[in-house]
Structures are given as structure tokens and as C-alpha cells.
Amino acid sequence: MILFIADTWCYFLICLAVLLSATIVMSIQSRGFVTMGQGKKSFSIFDLEFPVSGKALINLITGIDKLPPAESARSKRALKGQLYVDFIYMPGVYLGIFLLCMKTATKIPNVGGYIFAVLAWFQLIAWLGDIIENLFLLAKIRNPEEISPGTFKAYQVLELIKWGSALKGFFFSCFALLFFFVTGKYASNPLSYFYCLLGELFLFGLITYLTRKVK
Amino acid sequence: MAKKLKPEDYYNHPDVTGSLKKLQEKFGANYNSLIVSDTLDDDGHQYVNLVQKGGGVLGIALVGYTYILEMAGIRFLRLAGTSAGAINTALMTVIGDKKAMKSNTILDYLCSMDFFSFVDGHPFARWLIKNFISNKSFKTTMMVGFGGIFGFLVLISILDILFLGFGNKYPCLAGFGLWSFVLTGADLLLVLLIVSYAVYLFDRLKACGFGINPGITFYEWIKEKMEANDVHNVTDLKQKAETLPPLHLRPSNSGTVDSLTGDVTFITSELVTENKIELPLMCDLFREDINEIHPAAFVRSSMSIPVFFESYIINQIPVNSKAVQDAWNTHLKIPAESIPETVRFVDGGMLSNFPINIFYNPKVIEPRLPAFGIDLDDADPKKNDGNNAAQWDLGSYIWRLFNTVRYYYDKDFLEKNAVFQKGVGSIKLFGINWLNFFLKDDEKLEMFRKGALAATAFLIDFDWPEYQKERIAMQVKLNDKMKPEN
Numbered sequence: 157m158i159l160f161i162a163d164t165w166c167y168f169l170i171c172l173a174v175l176l177s178a179t180i181v182m183s184i185q186s187r188g189f190v191t192m193g194q195g196k197k198s199f200s201i202f203d204l205e206f207p208v209s210g211k212a213l214i215n216l217i218t219g220i221d222k223l224p225p226a227e228s229a230r231s232k233r234a235l236k237g238q239l240y241v242d243f244i245y246m247p248g249v250y251l252g253i254f255l256l257c258m259k260t261a262t263k264i265p266n267v268g269g270y271i272f273a274v275l276a277w278f279q280l281i282a283w284l285g286d287i288i289e290n291l292f293l294l295a296k297i298r299n300p301e302e303i304s305p306g307t308f309k310a311y312q313v314l315e316l317i318k319w320g321s322a323l324k325g326f327f328f329s330c331f332a333l334l335f336f337f338v339t340g341k342y343a344s345n346p347l348s349y350f351y352c353l354l355g356e357l358f359l360f361g362l363i364t365y366l367t368r369k370v371k
Numbered sequence: 372m373a374k375k376l377k378p379e380d381y382y383n384h385p386d387v388t389g390s391l392k393k394l395q396e397k398f399g400a401n402y403n404s405l406i407v408s409d410t411l412d413d414d415g416h417q418y419v420n421l422v423q424k425g426g427g428v429l430g431i432a433l434v435g436y437t438y439i440l441e442m443a444g445i446r447f448l449r450l451a452g453t454s455a456g457a458i459n460t461a462l463m464t465v466i467g468d469k470k471a472m473k474s475n476t477i478l479d480y481l482c483s484m485d486f487f488s489f490v491d492g493h494p495f496a497r498w499l500i501k502n503f504i505s506n507k508s509f510k511t512t513m514m515v516g517f518g519g520i521f522g523f524l525v526l527i528s529i530l531d532i533l534f535l536g537f538g539n540k541y542p543c544l545a546g547f548g549l550w551s552f553v554l555t556g557a558d559l560l561l562v563l564l565i566v567s568y569a570v571y572l573f574d575r576l577k578a579c580g581f582g583i584n585p586g587i588t589f590y591e592w593i594k595e596k597m598e599a600n601d602v603h604n605v606t607d608l609k610q611k612a613e614t615l616p617p618l619h620l621r622p623s624n625s626g627t628v629d630s631l632t633g634d635v636t637f638i639t640s641e642l643v644t645e646n647k648i649e650l651p652l653m654c655d656l657f658r659e660d661i662n663e664i665h666p667a668a669f670v671r672s673s674m675s676i677p678v679f680f681e682s683y684i685i686n687q688i689p690v691n692s693k694a695v696q697d698a699w700n701t702h703l704k705i706p707a708e709s710i711p712e713t714v715r716f717v718d719g720g721m722l723s724n725f726p727i728n729i730f731y732n733p734k735v736i737e738p739r740l741p742a743f744g745i746d747l748d749d750a751d752p753k754k755n756d757g758n759n760a761a762q763w764d765l766g767s768y769i770w771r772l773f774n775t776v777r778y779y780y781d782k783d784f785l786e787k788n789a790v791f792q793k794g795v796g797s798i799k800l801f802g803i804n805w806l807n808f809f810l811k812d813d814e815k816l817e818m819f820r821k822g823a824l825a826a827t828a829f830l831i832d833f834d835w836p837e838y839q840k841e842r843i844a845m846q847v848k849l850n851d852k853m854k855p856e857n
Contacts, residue, residue, distance in 0.1 A: 193579070193585070194580070194585075194681060194682075194683065194684040194686075195580070195684045195686060195713065197578045197579065197580075198578055199578065200571075200574070202571060203575070208492070208493050208494060264549065268549070268550075323560055323564075324557075324560070327556040327557065327559065327560040328553050328556050328557065330556060331552045331553050331555055331556030331559075332549060332552060332553050332556075334552060335548060335549045335552035335553075336549075338535060339535065339538065339545070339548070
């Protein structure tokens with residue numbers, strides 16, 4: 157259950173690079189998300205992930221078709237594009253958190269280690285959930301037919317599992333690793349990886365700033 | 372499970388039947404000696420104009436009031452209302468013809484309606500509104516909850532430091548330190564989720580034009596009721612409102628019925644051009660073919676309580692159309708180049724919650740029928756915070772500013788034309804929150820009962836000859852003032 161992975165931090169940095177690159181592309185795409193309610197309004201991917209009801213989800217999707225043709229096509233292209241890029245984003249985020257949790261599991265003896273190992277394996281379930289979610293949304297964009305209450309309930313549960321697993325895995329493992337960091341319980345070679353991580357984050361911040369007006 | 376109320380439970384309430392009995396004792400079994408108007412139909416119904424005030428769910432009391440008026444043989448020629456008053460006005464217009472009694476059908480609609488379904492916003496917003504309005508200790512519970520989460524974060528951070536410090540001296544504490552850190556992460560996650568969710572909801576609110584509830588359920592409901600009564604478009608609505616039975620005047624009245632017309636008016640506030648809009652009268656401002664807009668939209672726009680409901684928006688106004696340009700010039704004196712492509716409506720109560728002024732016709736000297744008004748008064752009769760005006764908190768101060776501005780328009784008219792006040796009956800509804808869409812059946816019944824009692828008291832006191840006399844005197848005095856030599 158607990159995997160000892162050599163060069164965990166190297167793999168983590170690769171995942172982070174994938175995740176951050178995809179985030180830049182997706183945030184640019186999300187600026188084009190527009191739909192028609194009573195009037196034209198922007199929306200975010202969270203409105204699709206946590207809709208008020210199945211009807212609200214369908215209204216949001218069909219609202220895109222009510223925009224002027226050029227704008228509608230642009231908005232739909234951006235939305236579909238983001239869902240496709242999300243497939244690249246997924247391995248970055250879920251494998252990244254998987255590695256963080258598994259690394260933590262190897263550092264904690266007894267039950268504690270197993271708790272983090274379970275959290276790590278849950279990331280694969282979250283990943284699967286995210287894939288199902290994207291396929292469902294793409295299908296609804298193609299054919300926005302009514303969603304049954306049962307399907308909508310299952311969709312909500314899927315979202316809760318996905319977000320719950322990922323957030324818990326990330327926060328719990330980060331804070332556990334922070335404990336090992338401040339108590340000095342780490343090998344010296346990961347420090348070079350830490351500097352690389354800071355470099356990646358700096359680069360991400362810089363590119364995000366430079367592309368803040370790109371649509 | 373409590374039994375669902377039926378219309379009979381409302382009109383068979385002892386106070387309601389008692390009210391009718393009281394009126395019969397005073398005016399006769401068929402209310403024959405009750406005189407409120409000089410305009411009559413062949414069945415002996417007396418006609419009045421009626422304006423109904425807005426007030427959220429307090430509008431149920433309006434039905435109790437109109438039920439008594441109708442039972443006493445009073446019918447309505449011209450109708451006007453704002454917000455909740457617009458809802459009752461719309462239903463009274465579309466149900467049956469002018470002679471028909473409407474309140475029974477409206478009660479039927481009320482009994483089968485789930486008020487809470489009108490609060491059709493995000494489930495979290497629904498939960499929050501419900502608890503804030505119906506649970507008095509909710510605010511304290513929320514404060515304790517937030518305090519607990521943030522307090523725990525402070526406490527656990529202190530423990531982190533202590534475990535770290537003592538961990539060097541007592542290695543057995545190191546394990547506790549690790550889990551203390553993990554708990555810090557868990558609490559911080561909770562805080563971040565709360566903050567992120569609050570930011571997300573605010574962004575959502577912004578994207579929805581700062582309205583919590585879309586109001587789609589209400590729109591669909593009122594549309595369904597209109598269509599069930601054969602009102603499918605604005606022309607149908609106008610026709611219903613204008614079609615009158617044969618009318619005649621009491622012999623004592625020197626006027627004629629020729630110029631009497633029926634109509635309906637819903638008041639709404641338009642934010643783009645900053646105007647009071649009377650619908651359906653002014654609906655030609657927005658479309659060449661007025662039937663492109665469903666009349667349900669007029670009621671929906673009149674009851675768009677700011678923030679509680681999304682504003683009602685009409686897009687794609689054909690600004691280049693000659694007919695539309697003429698309408699803007701006629702109604703609002705707005706030139707063609709200033710006509711907006713989109714208009715945004717909020718609750719008519721922002722400008723005129725009690726639009727009795729629309730029934731004032733300066734050409735009439737001797738009135739043929741009175742203008743009745745139903746006022747909803749939820750003010751605390753014991754509260755008089757004028758003595759501590761200097762100590763109001765910010766909320767009270769802003770609320771007073773807001774009320775002073777929004778009430779003045781109607782108040783000014785009534786002060787200058789005091790005779791109209793004689794046609795106004797007031798329903799005292801202190802203690803019921805006007806935004807409480809989670810009303811229990813007994814609360815609905817109580818409001819209906821209060822409406823019925825207020826109507827009874829009003830009819831007993833109303834003196835038509837005196838009203839007529841004062842209205843004539845007022846107009847003669849005004850006409851004198853208007854003479855060139857004055």
C-alpha cells in the first residue's frame with residue numbers, strides 16, 4: 157500500500173510544471189466564458205461543477221447558444237477547449253498530490269503512514285471522477301438534454317469526492333511535510349528540488365502577470 | 372403532518388365570517404344600504420378604482436381585504452399595484468370578467484402555491500435567507516461557528532509552536548507536533564473554503580446583477596396563471612382590463628358613464644433612464660409589437676426586490692424604430708439618440724409603492740366612483756426611535772434615508788390631495804417579516820384575517836357622500852388657483 161518512490165521530488169516537479177502550464181492556458185480560456193441569462197453574463201468552470209440544479213446547468217449551457225453567433229462560437233470553443241486541456245491538467249494535479257501524500261506516508265510510522273497512503277490512492281479515484289465529469293460536460297454541451305434528479309445527485313457526489321480527496325490530500329500532506337521541514341527531518345538533496353519548485357512558481361507568477369490581458 | 376389549508380379554511384375563519392355578519396347587520400343582508408360609489412352594473416355591483424400597496428409576502432393580507440370588498444358587492448374598474456400589490460392586481464385583472472368575484476380563485480392559487488419556491492437562488496443562499504429570517508438565534512450561532520473556527524486556528528497554531536519547542540527536549544512530543552500541524556492544515560483548509568466560497572458567491576451575485584434569486588419560478592408561475600385565464604399577451608391583458616359590463620350612474624350623479632374606462636397598471640422602477648414606468652401603458656417603449664413581451668414580465672419587473680431578486684432586464688430595444696422613438700418621446704421626453712438598447716427594472720416600490728396618484732383625473736369635478744387603496748403597515752406601533760435619532764446605528768440611519776426617499780413621492784401626493792386618504796384602508800401587520808417566504812399556514816391565515824378585519828373597519832367608516840363632497844371642493848379650489856387671474 158505504501159510505495160517508496162525513488163526521486164519523488166523530481167516527479168513532483170514534473171507534475172507541477174504540467175499543472176502550472178495547463179493552469180495558464182485554462183485561465184486564458186476561462187476569460188471567454190460567456191452565456192446569456194436575462195442578459196449577457198460571464199461564468200466560471202465552478203458554475204458548471206457546482207450548479208444549483210440540473211436545470212440551471214442546462215440553462216447555462218443552452219444560454220451560450222442564445223448569444224450572437226460569433227460570440228456563442230467563441231464561448232463554446234473556449235469552454236470545450238478548457239475541458240480538453242483539463243485532461244492534461246489532471247495528471248499534473250492528481251499525481252502531484254499522490255506523490256506528496258505517498259512521500260508523507262513513507263515518513264510516518266504505523267497507522268499515520270497508512271492514513272496518508274489511503275489519501276494518496278484516493279487521488280486516483282478523484283482523477284477518475286474528474287474524467288467522468290469532463291466527459292459528462294462535453295456530452296451535455298453536444299446535446300444539452302434534461303438531467304434526471306438521480307444523475308444530478310450522482311454528479312454532485314462525484315464533485316464532492318473529487319474536491320474532498322484532492323484538497324484533503326494536498327493540505328494534510330503539505331502541513332505534515334512542513335512539520336518535517338521546520339524540525340529539520342529531511343535529507344539535504346531535496347533542497348535543490350525546493351529551489352526548483354520556487355523557480356517554477358516564480359515563472360508561473362510572471363507568465364500569469366504577462367498574459368493577464370490575453371483573451 | 373399538518374393539514375394543508377384549503378380556501379374554505381380562509382373564508383370560513385370565524386373572524387372573517389364574523390366580519391361579513393357585522394357588515395350585514397349594518398348594511399342589510401345583501402349589503403343594500405352600503406353606498407361606496409355612484410357607478411353600478413345591472414346586478415347592482417358598485418364599482419371603485421383600487422390601488423394595492425407592495426410589501427412582499429404581506430400581500431396575502433390584500434387578498435383578505437379584497438375578499439370582503441367583493442363579498443360586499445364591490446367590483447373594480449381600474450386597478451393598480453406595485454410589487455406584491457401588482458401580483459394581486461394582475462390576478463384580479465385576469466380572472467373572469469369585471470363582474471366576477473376573484474378572491475376565491477386567488478385563494479385557490481395561494482393554497483396550492485409554495486412561497487419558498489419563489490426563493491429560487493443558490494441553495495446556500497436559500498438556506499442562509501431562511502435561517503436569517505425564521506431563526507432568531509441563527510446570527511449568534513453563525514458568529515459562534517466562525518469564532519470557533521478562527522479561534523481553533525489561533526489555538527492550534529500556538530500548540531504547533533509549543534510542540535516544536537518542547538519536541539527538542541521531550542522527543543515523545545514530536546508525534547503530537549506532526550498531528551498538530553496536520554490539524555492546522557485541516558482548519559486552514561476550512562477557513563480557505565469558507566473565504567473562497569464567499570468570494571465565489573459574491574462573484575456569482577455580481578454576474579447576476581446583484582440579485583440572489585433569478586425570479587424564474589415566480590415568472591413561470593404568474594405566466595401560467597395568466598395563460599390559464601386566457602391572457603397570452605399584452606393585448607389579451609388590456610382587453611381583459613378594458614372590457615366593462617353595461618354601467619350606469621346613480622340618479623343623484625350629474626355625470627355620464629361614457630368616459631369611464633377600465634385598465635390595469637403595474638409600477639416598476641427603471642434604472643438605466645432612472646424613471647418610474649407604468650406598465651402596460653408604456654410597454655411600447657421596448658418593442659414595436661407589444662405582444663413580443665409577455666405580461667408576466669410586467670409583474671415580475673414590478674416585484675424585483677433589489678438584491679433579493681435579480682433585476683428584470685429587457686434587451687434589444689429597437690432604438691431605430693420610429694414607433695419606439697415616438698413612444699420614448701411621448702412617455703418620457705427622451706430623444707431618439709438617448710434611447711438605451713437595454714433597460715433594467717427593479718421593484719416599483721423604490722419609487723412608488725402606493726401609486727394612488729394615477730387615479731387622479733383633474734378634469735373630473737364630481738367623482739363618479741372613489742379610488743380605494745389598501746395600505747400594508749408593518750411598523751411597530753410602540754417603537755418611536757425619534758427620541759434617540761442622534762444615536763441611530765449605521766443600519767438604522769441608512770434604512771431611514773432609504774425609506775424617506777422612497778416613500779416621499781406617494782406621501783407628497785396624499786398630503787396635497789388629502790381626500791384620497793379617505794379611500795385608504797390600512798392593514799396592521801406588525802410582527803410579520805415581509806421577506807419571510809417560509810410562512811407557515813397559520814401565518815398566512817392570520818394575514819388574511821387581518822386583511823378582512825381591516826376591510827370591514829374601512830367599509831363601516833367610509834362615507835361616500837362626504838368623499839364626493841371633499842373631492843369636489845378640492846377640485847374647485849384647485850381650478851380656482853389655476854385661473855389666469857390667480
